[in-house]
Amino acid sequence: MKKHYGLTLIEVLIASIILFMTLGLVAVVFQQNFATQLQSVKYINSLADYNTIQANIRYELEQKKVKGDITTVNNKYSWKAEVISAAPEIRGFSPETGAKETGAGFLVLYNITISSESAITYDFRQTIWQISVD
Structure with a gap:
């Protein structure tokens, strides 16, 4: 018999x-x-844009704008800011009465929402000093 x-x-x-x-x-x-x-x-890429976006939004808020668009190398972003609270600037306290001495401006706290074309949404808060609150 043969073996196969x-x-x-x-x-x-x-x-x-x-x-x-x-x-x-x-x-x-x-x-x-x-x-x-x-x-x-x-x-x-979104993180690389973050510093540029934050600086642009801060500048726009100082100009009393509350929404806008920012285009970077990586993406296009839309942002919107809402005032959370505004308080007068405190320069110090009166030594006689202990009352607050307010300055000429206001500190305004904004809630900022940023959305991008790639459906990424960021929320953060930013405080801005302004001469008057509108």
Whole structure:
């Protein structure tokens, strides 16, 4: 009787199934890694814009504007500010009566909402000194 060398059809099918399952798992891992990398790049670009955006908004608030658009290298942003509270500037206290001595201006606390084209929304608060509250 002759001995046959080689693989049977069942062995080839099982090896193929194992190979394709492994390749599928590796593809899923790479796809998730790529998606995470894209999200990280968007987040890093947004953070790179943050200082520029905050400085522009502060300047606009000092000019008494409460909404606007800012375009940076990475994205376009829209912002809106709402006054939370305004209080007179306290320059000191009277030594005789202990009463507050107010200055010429007001400290205004704004709640600022920034939204971008990539559907990222930021909220923060900013205090601005102004001569008068409108």
